[in-house]
Amino acid sequence: MINKNKKNFLIILISPSGGGKTAIFKKILADNTEIKYSVSYTTRKARINEINGVDYNFVSEEKFIEMKQSGDFLESALVHGYWYGTSKSYVISILKNNHIIMDIDVQGAKQIMNSEIDQITIFILPPSREVWLERLKGRGTDSDEVIQVRLKTAESEIKEIRDFQYLIINDDLENAVDNIKTIIKAEENRIQRYKNIEIYYGG
């Protein structure tokens, strides 16, 4: 998929809680080894099966704050007392040779959309409101209170859907993945992503 005469870009998958983007994300990465996963930075400790630089870039709080103050984070968020963020210099370094893909929530995506990184945004929705509500209630382990908060957040996120470029209805995993691959291939043909066209044709 990667063409050396074209510029690579950041692929941002967004969905409200329960949208089902995680399975899609994993399948895209498994099918397209030339698309790289955007490894986040975090201040939380690595779990036993997590690998530094693969699952996350694990850094100290001091290091994270230093990166944040230097303006290196495309987006960052404090969750349950730990920082998470996407490094701009890291993303730029991957884009030299590959597309890079990330899966993120609405607020994180909005932060990245304010940057100058060349990007496409794909919003993912479950096949219907009914399925979505089932998934939000889903795991059986959550309290009614937690479910209500999740529902309220998801409903406020859906109101911002028109700020994103593409929408995929996740009715079938294969179909959703095919649609995302199609979008990536089409976006590779955007005129601004070709290098040196005028040199070859301009005379």
Next chain:
Amino acid sequence: MINKNKKNFLIILISPSGGGKTAIFKKILADNTEIKYSVSYTTRKARINEINGVDYNFVSEEKFIEMKQSGDFLESALVHGYWYGTSKSYVISILKNNHIIMDIDVQGAKQIMNSEIDQITIFILPPSREVWLERLKGRGTDSDEVIQVRLKTAESEIKEIRDFQYLIINDDLENAVDNIKTIIKAEENRIQRYKNIEIYYGG
């Protein structure tokens, strides 16, 4: 390809003289019966093998001027003493049920891009400057003067290429057609082309 829950759009194929868009255009239409050909209006007389309403909508100069004055033309041009133009009301009527595709020059495309019609623009280039120059000189029947004019026009058109959305390098017909189909499919997933998303998910 057509989905009743999504809005259809106008597909504009543009290339400089010698770009090779005609073959692509014919193949897209042959492969996709649900994409309709945009039938232009003209004041020239029908040739023996031309069918009114299929090849062109043949109208009198009075009728054409009347349509033009009423603002119905998305674009129009006077060529060798005859008018040619694309009717807005005609395009809108087709878009109710189908995508519509047209092949047009740079100046015509620019006129349409000033309208509110939902559209995508795809520029087509020959595989290299050398092939392109050969094609421009090509047919063997043209004078050096005609070839020089064509070359100058094509070179000035290429300078406007960045005003369009997509670029296809026509190195192989099948490949070029596949790329255009991919672009059309991706554009169907643009968020602004979905109807009633908020009704189904907004609660």
